[in-house]
Amino acid sequence: MSFSKKLFLAYSLLIIFLAFIVGIAFYTYNLRVMEEDVVAKLNAVSDKVAQEVSSLLNQMDFIIDFLISNNDFVESTITLNALNRKNNSNLVYVNEAKKTIEGILYNYLIIRRFYRVSYFNKKGDFITSNFKSPFPQEDRVNQLINKTKWFTLSEKVQGNIIIPQYYDPWRDDKNVKVFSKVRFLGGYENGLGYIEVQMLYSNIENIFNDESLKNVKILMTADKNVFYARNISETEMKDYYKLLSKFTNVEIDFSSLDKNDNELIAIRYLPKQKIAIFLIFDRTLIERPLKISRNSVLLFGLLIIFISLFFIYFMTNQFTKPIRELKSKVDKININNLSQRIVLENTNDEIKALNKAFQNLLDRLNEAINKEMKYKLLQMKANLEALQAQVNPHFIYNILNIISHRGLLNKDKEICEICSSLASMLRYSTSASSRIATLKDEVEHVRNYLNLMKKRYEDKLEYFMEFQEEVLNQRVPKLILQPIVENSFAHGFENKTDKMKVWIKGYEKDNWWYVEVKDNGQGFDDEALINIKREIENIKRSFNYNEEIEGFEIGKIGLLNTYARMMIFYKNKFVFDIGNSNENGGAVVLLGGEIEVNREEGER
Template sequence: MHFQTKIICMYSAFILVIAIILGSLYNHYSIKQYEQVEYKNLKLVAEQLEQNLNESLKQMILITDYILSDIEIIQGIRALNVEESDNEAALNYRNDALVAIRLKLNMDYIRKHFYRVVFFNQRGDIIASNNEGNRIINPSQSTSDITWLKQVENTKGNPVIIDQHKDNWGLKSNVEVFSLVKKVQGSQLGYIEVQKQIEDLKQIFQIARENLGVVVIRDNGNIFYSNLPRDYDAFYQQIVRKLKKDKFIYANPESGNKEMIAFVYCEEAQSTILVTEDISEIKEASAYITPTIILIALCLVAVSLTYIVIVSRHLTKPIRRLREQMENTGLENLKDEISVEQSNDEILALQKSYQKVLTRLDEAITKEKKQSLLQVQAQFDLLQAQVNPHFLYNVLNVISNRGIICGDEVICEMCGSLADMLRYSTSNKNRQATLQEEIKYLEQYFYLLKSRYDYKLSYVIDIQPEVKNQIVPKIVLQQIVENCINHGFENRVGCMEVKVKAWQEGDYWYVCIVDNGEGFKRDILAQLEEKMEEVKKCLESHTSNIQLEIGGMGLINTYARLYLLYGEQLVFELKNKTSGAQVLIGAKRIG
């Protein structure tokens, strides 16, 4: 079997399997997403219905608050609570109260927006709006016949929603209503009932989609409203206790179908609003997803197969010329463009030839890396070797004079410090040291300086434990301090103060060396900055002799050694303070 045929067969099988797997997964995902979207739509419907219900209840509560805040109505209610008397004045006072309440309850807003608003008390007084025609009330209706009155007794004036019931006050007709009742605060002053017809309730829960069911269940388990068959009430009364936010599909044993149920809780009505949809209708609406995905998958398979056939023709044509060019490839012609005429050769020869190219390329790159490393290492050694010997000569003179004059044991300590310094500075085993080792070396240096300058020199070293293990080139800190002593106090008398502080800030460590000397002269500081820029370019080019470019010791030498180690991550700043100079070095923290 030709290689091209193998590629086509293998790729076809692979694409077919992938298309089936991805198509199935995407089909499942799309259906689930459709269900999620449908659930969100049901949730929005439920929230809209909750808003409608809240608005209606707030309207009813508002009218009860309005009535009970009216001074004339409250005075009239209290007048009706006075013991009845045959006294003509008392009867007139009572009649005036009835008239005042009746007038207030029959205002236009109440008559238009409510079926009936009723005030009644246990003395038998009944005053209602719309008391005319078919809505005329039965004045002899006894409050003891009202079954829901017990729900209102101990509510402390809070409004109570009464489920659907027959109008208790109608003389000619007893229509289905739902109402909100509020007890008038005081000793048996009475009650205000605001009624709306069931048609108003249907209007509240009216939705555009006829296939959706709406069920409203009170906290006491009663069905407040439902547009579904009454046979389903028991199921919804039971399921309302098991509703979960992460579950929205439930089996309805009454209908024998699964239903998607979205719900919201209405605090105002103390009710749960359920919006339901039969799963079979959802599946029917999403039936287009599967054939659409199959069609897309087939198109992708066809396009992929066409593409692989075209590509395989180019890949499988012999490439002798390519093999020859690859075998002759070296560092000098790696960038040359390879131009190959299509032919019929096997892939194995190409694999071997390419492997040879990779081997030679790897050898060449390795050789180049070694040469670069040796060059950098030689540059580093050269810079480190340029340690100023003048300090050692001065210290030896001090030790000699001290031994001759004093003959005390201090000379032993000085010799020990000097020996440690010589051992540290002349060791080539390690080209770098930790800040802790550099600080120790610096302390020995300060000890010897104190032996020379005595009270004329004071120093402070403050190093945080977090930066003790950071790596720097050897003898970096001593060179900077030596520069302070040699150049910072040439024309200055008084005590020489040097402060060395090392700390960590974010991902960087810093060492700051400050003296109270003369500071950098402007022209010297400009020359140093210019020289550091030249050194930086020299080190980056890897083409110049660093010794010739840098020459000498001091801050430029220190900068070069640090730059060789840290590159662009190096922080190296020279500046003057109010009194003296400051040198700040730092780099990105390691470890």
């Protein structure tokens, strides 16, 4: 896959991903905002409904409390239950008691606010505030008391009980739906009777017919009995009843909001009345208006994505055009046209920078190839010098073996040592297997050379070699030390009559290795130093400008050849210093390079 296609694909996936994330975030945010709004409204209407229901029931409790705290009412109920009605003289008191109770019940507030407030007992007495309704007969009153479970239940309960929706049993037509509170009056044998406060069931229905509850399912229970229900199945009721367990032993009004995957459930509990109100809102109703906006946003998002992808495709082609052009021209480059310049049109700064970096790479590669060729030439010259004018090394080794054998026959150990040192030197210098050696190898080669010089000059020559272990494993160009030491004998000791001394020291300092070669000869004269430094500058210029190195002839390997090979090997990160010693006037040559522990092996 091409770079432009990868770029287009990457940006396309990014745009689609961002659109997807923004869409999900937008939808989730709006859903959460709308749900919070529904929750707030649901809580508010739940509080309103609970307050209205509580107000109705508290009014009913107030009337009951009012009656049982009224002495006339209580005494009248006692009279009705205590007197023997078979005694005609007591009937006057019975009728008077009934009129007293009627007078109390025929109160304007009672008649205005309640459908019916009634007092009845097991004697068959029935007195009610609803004087428009006919009074039931005595036997019917007892019959209703015995067969209605609520009246029987009230005898077992201390206080008022709520009777949920039912049809008014005191009417013959039974077409008026009511709810009531009943209080059993105990304290006398079979009790003093019952107080029943009735309200029309339409009062409850009106509370829940609020416009804000149009899409809300409603359940109201009284002591876990259904009081009011709307749009709720029997199965759903069982699930909601399970939520009532959390209201056990609650002593103050309790509110809660439960959530599940499909519903928001606002719960209000009135512990005094044992009333639980559930307002259930279908969560899918929240999502319906969002689906329309979601679909609109989706279509708009797809349009934006399509336009974005088209724009990205166009721009990626434009941006990658210089890269394709650069690739085409790079493919045409080979070793024969490394110096050719690449010119790009209609490009941007980054591509120009890339082109410049590549051009610099080509220049460095071309320079490296030229330097490698020069280094091979220098190495070849070094090998030719070592071959001593193309003398066959095998012939020399054979001659040395013959001489060494004659030395053994004549019991002359020095001849053997000379032959061994010379053979080692020839073997090291003529070996073409590698152009790189370690300082340890170079030191051993110089030691063989100095041993030979010692045989020649005997006690007239002294040499001292001291190397730190840290520098012996450093890799260097082959044959860089022996030409420097040889220079002392060729020029430094030319007119020397007293003892000749050579010091060679290798050490490490500041993560660089150094080799110092010093003698007590006549040193460099000023003209020689000037000439050598001028030649060094010529070599630098030749390498920097890829010019042909002149002035090296086969058979004249020395300081300049060593400098040139050091320059190629270390790429200007080396030390090469020549001068005269302040102590004895002899020559001093200092070599050095940066220590590289992990220098790779191979051709340089």
